[in-house]
Amino acid sequence: MLKKQECVAMLLAGGQGSRLYTLTEKTAKPAVRFGGKYRIIDFPLSNCVNSGIYTVGVLTQYQPLALNEYIGNGEPWDLDRVNSGVRVLPPYQAKSGGDWYKGTANAIYQNLEFINRYDPDYVLILSGDHIYKMDYEKMLEAHKEKGADCTIAVLEVSLEEASRFGIMNTDEDLRITEFEEKPKQPKSTKASMGIYIFNKDLLEKYLIDDEADPNSSKDFGKNIIPKMLADGRKMYAYAFSGYWKDVGTIQSLWEANMDLIGDQPEFDLRDRDWRIFSRNYSDPPQYIGEYAKVSNSLITEGCEIEGIVENSVLASGVKVARGAIIKDSIIMRNVTIGEGATINYSIVDSETKIGAGSIIGHTRSSNSGIAVVGSELELKPGTNIPGGEMVDAEWLEKNK
Amino acid sequence: MSATGIIFSNIHDNNIPELTRMRTVASVPFACRYRFIDFTLSNMVNSNIYNISVITHNNYQSLMDHIGSGKDWDLARRSGGIKILPPYITAFANNANLYQTRLQALKSVNDSISRITDDYVVLSDCDVICNVDFNDIIAYHQKSEADMTIAVKTVDLTPETAKINTIFTSDEDGRVTDVLAYPTNFSGTADISLNIVVMKTSYLKQIVLDAIAHDHNSLTRDVIARNMDRMNYRVYKYEGYFACISSFEEYYRNSMDLLRNSEARASLFSVKNRPVYTKVRNSSPSYYSPTSTVKNSMIADGCYIEGTVENSIIFRGVKIGRNATVKNSIIMQDSIVGEGASLDCVITDKNAVITDKRRLSGADIQPYYISKGKKI
Numbered sequence: 150m151l152k153k154q155e156c157v158a159m160l161l162a163g164g165q166g167s168r169l170y171t172l173t174e175k176t177a178k179p180a181v182r183f184g185g186k187y188r189i190i191d192f193p194l195s196n197c198v199n200s201g202i203y204t205v206g207v208l209t210q211y212q213p214l215a216l217n218e219y220i221g222n223g224e225p226w227d228l229d230r231v232n233s234g235v236r237v238l239p240p241y242q243a244k245s246g247g248d249w250y251k252g253t254a255n256a257i258y259q260n261l262e263f264i265n266r267y268d269p270d271y272v273l274i275l276s277g278d279h280i281y282k283m284d285y286e287k288m289l290e291a292h293k294e295k296g297a298d299c300t301i302a303v304l305e306v307s308l309e310e311a312s313r314f315g316i317m318n319t320d321e322d323l324r325i326t327e328f329e330e331k332p333k334q335p336k337s338t339k340a341s342m343g344i345y346i347f348n349k350d351l352l353e354k355y356l357i358d359d360e361a362d363p364n365s366s367k368d369f370g371k372n373i374i375p376k377m378l379a380d381g382r383k384m385y386a387y388a389f390s391g392y393w394k395d396v397g398t399i400q401s402l403w404e405a406n407m408d409l410i411g412d413q414p415e416f417d418l419r420d421r422d423w424r425i426f427s428r429n430y431s432d433p434p435q436y437i438g439e440y441a442k443v444s445n446s447l448i449t450e451g452c453e454i455e456g457i458v459e460n461s462v463l464a465s466g467v468k469v470a471r472g473a474i475i476k477d478s479i480i481m482r483n484v485t486i487g488e489g490a491t492i493n494y495s496i497v498d499s500e501t502k503i504g505a506g507s508i509i510g511h512t513r514s515s516n517s518g519i520a521v522v523g524s525e526l527e528l529k530p531g532t533n534i535p536g537g538e539m540v541d542a543e544w545l546e547k548n549k
Numbered sequence: 550m551s552a553t554g555i556i557f558s559n560i561h562d563n564n565i566p567e568l569t570r571m572r573t574v575a576s577v578p579f580a581c582r583y584r585f586i587d588f589t590l591s592n593m594v595n596s597n598i599y600n601i602s603v604i605t606h607n608n609y610q611s612l613m614d615h616i617g618s619g620k621d622w623d624l625a626r627r628s629g630g631i632k633i634l635p636p637y638i639t640a641f642a643n644n645a646n647l648y649q650t651r652l653q654a655l656k657s658v659n660d661s662i663s664r665i666t667d668d669y670v671v672l673s674d675c676d677v678i679c680n681v682d683f684n685d686i687i688a689y690h691q692k693s694e695a696d697m698t699i700a701v702k703t704v705d706l707t708p709e710t711a712k713i714n715t716i717f718t719s720d721e722d723g724r725v726t727d728v729l730a731y732p733t734n735f736s737g738t739a740d741i742s743l744n745i746v747v748m749k750t751s752y753l754k755q756i757v758l759d760a761i762a763h764d765h766n767s768l769t770r771d772v773i774a775r776n777m778d779r780m781n782y783r784v785y786k787y788e789g790y791f792a793c794i795s796s797f798e799e800y801y802r803n804s805m806d807l808l809r810n811s812e813a814r815a816s817l818f819s820v821k822n823r824p825v826y827t828k829v830r831n832s833s834p835s836y837y838s839p840t841s842t843v844k845n846s847m848i849a850d851g852c853y854i855e856g857t858v859e860n861s862i863i864f865r866g867v868k869i870g871r872n873a874t875v876k877n878s879i880i881m882q883d884s885i886v887g888e889g890a891s892l893d894c895v896i897t898d899k900n901a902v903i904t905d906k907r908r909l910s911g912a913d914i915q916p917y918y919i920s921k922g923k924k925i
Contacts, residue, residue, distance in 0.1 A: 184833075184834070185833075185834035186833075186834055186850070224620065225829070225831075410836070412838060418833035418834070419833050419836075419851070419853070424831055425831075425833070426831050427831065429829040429831070430824075431591075431824035431825060431826050431827070432824075433580075433581075433814070433817075433818035433819070433825065434580060434581035434582055434847040434848060434849050434862075435835065435847065435848045435849070435850075436814065436846075436847050436848075437843040437844065437845070437846050437847075437848060437858075438844070438845060439844055439845045441843065441844065442842075443837040443841065443843055444837060444838075444839045444841065445837070445838060445839045446836075446837050447833075447834040447835065447836055447837075448834055448835050448837060448848070449834040449835075449850060450582070450834075450849070450850050458837075462834070463834075464834075
């Protein structure tokens with residue numbers, strides 16, 4: 150038995166994120182790059198550390214290499230610890246057999262042994278696909294105060310949006326009376342953020358029961374939560390206010406990146422009281438050249454800019470040659486952009502080379518959609534990629 | 550072949566008193582996000598030297614803070630790694646005189662040196678900025694069967710620059726024939742020492758014991774000059790970029806050189822497999838507002854720029870207000886330049902505050918210096 154921890158966080162990071170297309174071709178969604186020098190998983194991990202939760206299990210399944218490598222021993226988040234720290238938990242073979250994670254609940258079920266090693270009173274379930282800052286400790290306090298069996302973080306959304314979310318109907322005391330998954334006629338606007346705190350013993354019981362049920366799809370939202378509600382368990386909503394964004398689609402990923410820009414950005418990365426930690430590379434300082442013009446943009450270490458950059462987020466090591474124009478775009482790590490190339494309303498994934506004079510994407514106002522160029526590609530000089538196009542190796546082969 | 554690194558963190562503190570009043574020369578900030586020692590440490594780590602001792606004598610808090618456990622240089626190790634050797638003053642010793650020279654420093658850590666088990670030692674100061682593979686020097690040292698190899702660089706000297714350098718002359722085989730320490734009337738082309746010295750550990754141990762017995766105090770005068778006729782001392786001619794920060798003006802000039810000279814930047818920062826490591830600070834990317842104009846400048850992460858920046862070096866977490874103009878200047882970590890302020894040829898140390906509309910100007914041969922935390 151390891152040293153007791155009051156609360157263990159379990160971060161579900163196995164999702165493929167298929168709606169991010171080529172961006173998740175080689176990496177799991179939580180490892181997708183975000184905001185210049187971060188990956189999506191930095192946000193829940195930093196939240197854990199900033200909330201005083203130092204035991205985090207990261208459940209991986211789909212394309213885990215980049216994620217494993219990125220998390221490493223947890224040092225960037227101060228999670229390289231003796232009695233706790235971050236652990237990557239892939240599916241495994243056991244004496245009684247073994248299987249892939251069949252659903253969110255099954256993933257936690259398969260790792261009950263990991264949880265029990267810390268003898269925790271509470272388990273915090275997180276997902277690795279949202280951008281937000283949240284003090285989980287406050288949520289845990291609310292959970293304890295109410296004497297709840299389960300607390301679910303909720304966010305007020307507009308009535309129109311409500312039918313896209315799992316909606317919690319509550320009484321005045323925020324006790325959950327009903328849970329509706331994507332209701333056509335929502336009765337409330339409290340959307341589940343996919344963040345749960347359970348009393349450990351109770352969670353264990355429900356997971357074991359759920360596992361034994363052959364008709365269950367082994368999912369928290371579909372099975373565990375409705376079952377607990379039906380049993381009359383004390384379930385409370387915890388109202389969160391502040392920035393929260395699901396970055397599961399190309400559009401929302403682009404929007405969330407743009408939310409970082411501005412005098413008063415919607416999401417402030419500069420907040421020193423709630424730092425977002427990330428693995429750092431040894432890149433030199435940024436160099437802004439004689440002919441460069443950078444405006445309303447975020448630029449990261451290792452960038453060398455000789456061209457024009459406007460309303461964009463540039464990750465570390467991006468090289469922009471003279472005469473190139475980048476507008477309303479997200480350029481990921483170590484991309485090189487040749488002379489006179491124009492990139493408009495696009496996302497270019499890491500290590501890709503854009504040849505001189507190429508035209509990527511179309512203006513934002515044209516409504517043609519966001520052009521996406523995958524990682525590690527080489528676009529010949531003069532390549533033309535229309536707006537809204539998804540470019541991967543296959544696309545390049547076909548359009549030679 | 551294995552090697553230990555020994556770094557002198559305080560030698561030459563006196564050369565740049567402005568920047569070393571509160572810190573060692575090793576922890577002087579340079580090039581947006583580094584401290585001098587980062588270059589030496591990175592050179593060692595990139596040359597597979599993972600046993601490193603840093604000898605200090607005073608003002609070393611900032612150095613300890615910077616290095617921490619050494620993990621940012623991959624030097625937090627169970628065996629080896631980085632070790633800081635502060636002055637060792639025994640109880641009851643009424644003599645607290647600290648070392649001034651490298652040989653005195655080595656004598657003061659004799660105990661530590663006597664326990665080195667690696668085959669070779671690399672001695673290095675901190676005020677020479679370069680990106681060099683020490684394995685090349687060690688290989689040359691082995692091939693020429695030298696007793697000691699000193700890295701040098703051929704430069705043009707004026708009497709002004711000569712008097713702060715050590716000049717080596719050598720024959721066509723590279724064997725040292727003469728050494729001039731801080732000559733006062735020299736000008737012309739010469740090989741100056743990079744203060745990087747390679748030798749066998751056994752020879753270093755012998756030198757130190759010998760120096761203790763004879764009360765020798767100078768590596769150049771008492772060891773090299775005395776023994777060069779009978780020992781095989783060699784120079785290794787380094788060809789790459791280097792900056793020797795021997796005065797406050799040189800600090801400024803070499804910083805500005807990085808902006809003028811893209812090759813210098815590339816040969817310092819963009820050498821394959823030889824990155825420069827530094828302490829990680831988790832700054833967010835820098836924000837350039839629509840009102841900003843930035844030209845020919847190096848900028849660190851965590852900055853917020855609303856004004857004009859030209860030919861300048863901006864460290865981490867600096868704020869440049871609206872309509873402010875910063876030209877030919879070096880603004881260190883977390884400093885704030887107020888709205889409408891105007892700076893030309895200014896160096897601000899960390900956490901300085903320039904209030905709105907303040908105008909400050911130095912000259913390129915004599916930049917104006919604002920000390921740490923000062924509000925103007």
